[in-house]
Amino acid sequence: MFRKSIEQMAPYTPGEQPRPGQRLIKLNTNENPYPPSPRVKAAIVKAAGPLLRLYPPPRADELVNAAARLYGIPREMILAGNGSDELLAMLFRAVLARGDKVAYALPTYSLYDTLAAIQEARVAAVPLGPGFAQPLAALLAERAALTIVCNPNSPCGSLAMPSELEDLARGLDGRLLAIDEAYVDFAECHALPLVKRYPNVIVLRSFSKSFSLAGMRVGLCFAQPPVIEQLLKVKDSYNLSRLAISAGAAALADIGWMRHNVDRIKRIRAMSEKRLRQMGFEVPPSQANFMLARIPGHDMAAVAAGLRRRGILVRHFPQSVFYDSLRISIGTPAQMDALFKALEPLIRPVLATRANGATGKDERPSRARTIRRAAAILRPQSQQVPPRPVPGQ
Secondary structure (H helix, E strand, C coil), X not given: CCCHHHHHCCCCCCCCCCCCCCCCEEXXXXXXXXXXXXHHHHHHHHHCCHHHHCCCCCCXXXXXXXXXXXHCCCHHHEEEECHHHHHHHHHHHXXXXXCCEEEEEECCCCHHHHHHHHHXXXXXXXXXXXXXXCCHHHHHHHCCCEEEEXXXXXXXXXXXXXXXXXXXXXXXXXXXXXEECCCHHHCCCCCCCHHHHCCCEEEEEXXXXXXXXXXXXCEEEECCHHHHHHHHCCCCCCCCCHHHHHHHHHHHHCHHHHHHHHHHHHHHHHHHHHHHHHHCCECCCCCCCEEEEECCCCCCXXXXXXXXXXXXXXXXXXXXXXXXXXXXXXCCHHHHHHHHHHHHHHHHHHHHHHHCCCCCCCCCCCCHHHHHHHHHCCCCHHHXXXXXXXXXX
């Protein structure tokens, strides 16, 4: 009853969501630990009135207008989506036919794999460079119909500079470049000005992280009008509810509330990175609202399970080069203290094994060849060898 490619593909697997009544510290899906602006609740209550019987505005006018005012981008260059995930899905549908090539780093946001499989597109998965740097030159060399840069990247939090992304946009010679800035409000810079200068650049933003609206599903796409016009052709007729539109507009109108929460998270991030390093983890500097804690060569599945038994959720990626890592969302100070208290006894035997010269079991994922190449560039700098390019798969 279904396409063969759909029956054979692996679905995207989101992080665990607690069931009603479960009391868990949730540090696994990069949500904001602080509530949204009080103006958001007021806007939702106001929107939940008689007009709910009517369809919402198809272009989410209130939200788009608020974004245009805040970011200084004409409303004709803004498209609202049901989270940035829907905007990504629209982009894949509009650009990629069967056999077309899409290029992005490995590892990165795993939803890209799912969307590519749905379109039966060819994937050029390019390993990250030394120090988890975005492999922009290698991505350019792929000459893909669609190139995606998750910036800051997940799950490692590394950031490419706007000038580097501008060089990539120019070099792609009209091919589309999508810059996924879901975490950019936690970073030191962003690439939004590029959409005014380059007709092939798309910037995606999410309200789930910095604006504390993961439960509302709101996202924005910025691009020049010809790009927006094509994406509109594959958009659901009424893709945002009236409540989501009002909530997103209210969040943008109270930008100071968001920035205050972001500053708090950045301070907690800095302290938490330092503490994890003191415990013996390798922690690359993060420009997002999460950290990657690694013990190279040691599978972190047991540690993640141990934290789960203690009521703390973190993210572990068993079928990834980061099988030896935990991705930890930034929580409140109390939540982070609880994490460290639970983590120390769990990590002690792992560090003892490492001190004795042993390594954990290396569980290779199904994409073994690509993963091995990616793993090569994740060794310490002293062991670096130039990575080989990865062909489209």
